[in-house]
Amino acid sequence: MLYAYVFFDSRLYADALLQLIYLGFSIYGWVNWKKIQTTPDTTPVVTLYKKPVVIGRYLIATAILFWGAYQVLTTVAGATLRQWDALTFALSLTATYWSARKIIENWPLWIITNLLYVGIYLYRGLELTAFLSVIMIVLSGYGWVKWRGELKKTQPA
Numbered sequence: 001m002l003y004a005y006v007f008f009d010s011r012l013y014a015d016a017l018l019q020l021i022y023l024g025f026s027i028y029g030w031v032n033w034k035k036i037q038t039t040p041d042t043t044p045v046v047t048l049y050k051k052p053v054v055i056g057r058y059l060i061a062t063a064i065l066f067w068g069a070y071q072v073l074t075t076v077a078g079a080t081l082r083q084w085d086a087l088t089f090a091l092s093l094t095a096t097y098w099s100a101r102k103i104i105e106n107w108p109l110w111i112i113t114n115l116l117y118v119g120i121y122l123y124r125g126l127e128l129t130a131f132l133s134v135i136m137i138v139l140s141g142y143g144w145v146k147w148r149g150e151l152k153k154t155q156p157a
Helices: 002-009 015-031 035-040 054-075 082-100 106-123 127-154
Strands: none
Touching: 002 015, 015 054, 054 082, 054 106, 082 106, 106 127
């Protein structure tokens, strides 16, 4: 919630909204925590590699999210970096959905998105938040390596 305020104050309104969406995802996860503790997660890591039709659908959905967020931001007085704010909003939602579905391509998407965030946050004078995004890039690289190992275990030789 603190970041929702920080981003709102920095006039990065899509980022502020994204923090509220993340809060919703957190509450959902907390509510389902008990179920997860009693039932081990058996959802395998999957890949979109070699599935161009599926990738295309996600790209279209992300483009629609971007366009919608950008249209809203153009009507908000004082919104800053509208295109970049809308783009990172759309990419973050797609990456979050892919993470929940254990789609391995979420990790490179998070790396790209967080690279964009580093530039945005530095431009807006949010140096500590930019540093946090650098940490998130490193963690995304680690997650990608771990999930690749899981994916190799579940795919036939």
